[in-house]
Amino acid sequence: MTEKPKVATASLAGCFGCHMTLLDIDDRILSLIDLIDFDKSPIDDIKELGDCTVGLIEGGVSNSENLETLREFRRKCTILVSMGDCATSGGIPAMRNTVPLKECLEEAYLNGPSVVDGVIPNDPDLPSILDRVYPCHEVVKIDYHLPGCPPSADSIWAVLNFLLSGEENLELPYELIKYD
Amino acid sequence: MTATEIKTVTRKIVIEPVTRVEGHGKVTLLVDENGHITRARMHVVEFRGFERFIQGRPFWELPVAVQRLCGICPVSHHLAAAKATDWLVGGENLTPTAQKMRRLMHLGQTFQSHALHFFHLCSPDLLFGFDAPVSKRNIIGVIREHPDLAVQGVMMRKYGQEIIKATAGKKIHGTGAIPGGINKNLSIEERDFFLSDIEQMIEWAQGAVELIKGVHAQMPDLMKTFGAFPSNHLSLVREDGALDLYHGNLRAKDSLGNIIFDQVDYANYLDYIREEVRSWSYMKFPFITSLGKENGWYRVGPLARINNCDFIPTPLAEAERQEFMKEAEGGTVVNTTLHYHWARMIETLHSIEGIRDLLNDPDLQGDDLIVRGEKRKECVGLIEAPRGTLFHHYRIDDNDQVTMANLIVSTTNNNEAMNRAVQTVAAQYLDGNEITEPLLNHIEVAIRAYDPCLSCATHAIGKMPLEVELVTEDGEVLDSKFKNR
Numbered sequence: 025m026t027e028k029p030k031v032a033t034a035s036l037a038g039c040f041g042c043h044m045t046l047l048d049i050d051d052r053i054l055s056l057i058d059l060i061d062f063d064k065s066p067i068d069d070i071k072e073l074g075d076c077t078v079g080l081i082e083g084g085v086s087n088s089e090n091l092e093t094l095r096e097f098r099r100k101c102t103i104l105v106s107m108g109d110c111a112t113s114g115g116i117p118a119m120r121n122t123v124p125l126k127e128c129l130e131e132a133y134l135n136g137p138s139v140v141d142g143v144i145p146n147d148p149d150l151p152s153i154l155d156r157v158y159p160c161h162e163v164v165k166i167d168y169h170l171p172g173c174p175p176s177a178d179s180i181w182a183v184l185n186f187l188l189s190g191e192e193n194l195e196l197p198y199e200l201i202k203y204d
Numbered sequence: 205m206t207a208t209e210i211k212t213v214t215r216k217i218v219i220e221p222v223t224r225v226e227g228h229g230k231v232t233l234l235v236d237e238n239g240h241i242t243r244a245r246m247h248v249v250e251f252r253g254f255e256r257f258i259q260g261r262p263f264w265e266l267p268v269a270v271q272r273l274c275g276i277c278p279v280s281h282h283l284a285a286a287k288a289t290d291w292l293v294g295g296e297n298l299t300p301t302a303q304k305m306r307r308l309m310h311l312g313q314t315f316q317s318h319a320l321h322f323f324h325l326c327s328p329d330l331l332f333g334f335d336a337p338v339s340k341r342n343i344i345g346v347i348r349e350h351p352d353l354a355v356q357g358v359m360m361r362k363y364g365q366e367i368i369k370a371t372a373g374k375k376i377h378g379t380g381a382i383p384g385g386i387n388k389n390l391s392i393e394e395r396d397f398f399l400s401d402i403e404q405m406i407e408w409a410q411g412a413v414e415l416i417k418g419v420h421a422q423m424p425d426l427m428k429t430f431g432a433f434p435s436n437h438l439s440l441v442r443e444d445g446a447l448d449l450y451h452g453n454l455r456a457k458d459s460l461g462n463i464i465f466d467q468v469d470y471a472n473y474l475d476y477i478r479e480e481v482r483s484w485s486y487m488k489f490p491f492i493t494s495l496g497k498e499n500g501w502y503r504v505g506p507l508a509r510i511n512n513c514d515f516i517p518t519p520l521a522e523a524e525r526q527e528f529m530k531e532a533e534g535g536t537v538v539n540t541t542l543h544y545h546w547a548r549m550i551e552t553l554h555s556i557e558g559i560r561d562l563l564n565d566p567d568l569q570g571d572d573l574i575v576r577g578e579k580r581k582e583c584v585g586l587i588e589a590p591r592g593t594l595f596h597h598y599r600i601d602d603n604d605q606v607t608m609a610n611l612i613v614s615t616t617n618n619n620e621a622m623n624r625a626v627q628t629v630a631a632q633y634l635d636g637n638e639i640t641e642p643l644l645n646h647i648e649v650a651i652r653a654y655d656p657c658l659s660c661a662t663h664a665i666g667k668m669p670l671e672v673e674l675v676t677e678d679g680e681v682l683d684s685k686f687k688n689r
């Protein structure tokens with residue numbers, strides 16, 4: 025049996041909606057597992073990323089952990105795809121780029137109307153937050169950008185099939201790439 | 205390296221990442237030289253800053269913007285924000301069509317979310333055992349070994365997602381609810397499409413309740429003791445005490461079933477609930493003010509709701525509730541972590557019964573969609589999200605721009621309970637033992653019972669990868685072990 029291509033996925037500073045849309049391929053997931061093997065992904069238990077044909081990234085880069093994960097994906101994946109608006113542009117989490125980080129923390133942990141005896145979390149067990157939320161392509165080279173919040177299940181399905189086919193040009197019909 | 209070999213250091217065991225909900229989570233355990241666990245914490249390690257950066261945005265963006273916090277149950281945030289902004293436009297008394305469309309959307313989401321959690325995420329543990337081989341313990345293992353069951357789970361989730369699409373316009377991050385109402389009704393074609401599968405869905409939901417009851421019958425001791433601890437319980441209930449996921453007043457009970465408060469108008473939530481911040485987690489710790497930080501923490505979600513309500517207003521689920529309540533040891537409240545699964549399946553059955561009743565209601569085809577009245581500057585919206593009570597609170601200025609946003613999300617309400625579950629299971633299973641992969645999975649099983657939505661990677665599709673590190677107190681890594689290799 026020849027080895028199936030490997031696909032890995034990661035969620036950085038996203039809401040997981042893009043991953044949920046991946047699940048919205050519904051019963052096509054039954055044929056997907058004949059087509060590919062999942063490598064590291066929230067879909068399975070694999071902890072260490074192996075060499076993969078395709079990596080799908082959800083979410084932008086908001087903290088030091090996101091940064092490490094994205095760099096590792098770039099090293100191990102032949103084709104890296106920014107999946108959804110957060111990965112391609114930072115998305116809603118990047119709205120914090122307009123405000124100093126300190127103010128965001130103070131609002132949540134000191135000023136909130138339900139907070140008592142507030143303190144800003146600062147334990148060494150927490151990763152450091154970056155000054156801004158960065159889209160993935162500002163951190164590593166990204167091969168494909170898939171717009172949408174989230175992209176539709178049909179477009180993720182079409183893109184996956186295209187990338188695995190090894191063909192040169194992908195033409196997605198308008199319905200599959202339109203923004204909303 | 206085992207516990208006994210490291211005599212001189214306190215070990216810190218890190219389990220990471222635990223889960224994403226509004227971010228990533230991890231667990232740290234401190235173990236003394238005798239292998240006893242001296243501290244167990246679940247940290248949420250991601251921070252968004254939503255409360256601040258939404259300021260200045262026009263209020264009508266709230267129902268579509270806030271849901272981007274969470275793609276696992278965006279409908280909950282969509283509807284909680286819509287319920288809040290209803291007040292801003294004086295449209296809180298929705299038309300029957302608007303209210304029922306929103307209820308349908310919400311039940312569709314509860315149905316899909318509970319099905320996803322049970323079949324995709326938890327069934328591997330329940331079917332194969334907590335310490336089954338890693339390779340098998342995931343949804344793909346279920347597809348391979350129990351294809352019928354896996355297909356049921358996939359199709360139930362799909363049905364709920366299609367309901368969301370028909371009511372919100374889109375399966376994830378829809379736009380159906382707007383301040384004061386909704387922007388579409390349900391067509392006859394859509395209704396008939398859903399009615400054609402409804403009996404099948406009800407049957408499958410009943411099957412899921414039977415499945416979890418079978419698990420309890422098989423290993424009653426494990427199910428009753430695993431991560432069990434007494435707690436208070438908080439949820440919305442209807443005015444007559446019925447379970448209601450969309451609207452109601454706040455009720456809190458203690459671990460014995462005594463009422464702490466009841467029928468509290470949630471607009472006054474600040475008189476009853478406060479939040480503590482701890483320096484080691486971005487997730488706050490809510491508590492009932494009158495009981496204080498130490499004793500005021502509580503559980504929310506399916507277990508709390510089934511405990512708190514007087515009855516369920518749909519017959520099949522009500523019969524199941526009565527059977528479930530027999531599990532309450534000598535009281536009127538079930539305080540066991542693993543009973544969450546059972547309670548969740550009762551709610552799944554309730555959701556699909558509720559969907560059937562709504563589909564048969566001609567109000568869904570009405571065209572009176574929006575109400576407007578006197579404008580206001582401050583609003584609170586609550587809803588029972590799949591994972592528990594969700595609070596949204598906003599203030600706006602004369603220009604309709606947001607000036608204050610306070611969110612207490614469902615998973616946050618369970619923060620202390622999840623920490624207790626981790627502590628309890630660590631003490632029950634890990635204390636004094638060499639840490640092995642199956643033991644680590646026990647911690648996962650405990651956290652997962654709460655269906656935490658720390659942005660839900662794990663929640664959505666599979667298992668949380670865990671990593672254990674042995675480090676000295678000054679941070680030297682002595683040994684590390686990947687759970688999922």
Ligand code: SF4
Nearest residue numbers: 038039041108109110
């Ligand atoms: S693009 Fe949208 S759906 Fe995807 S992670 Fe970002 S907010 Fe969520």
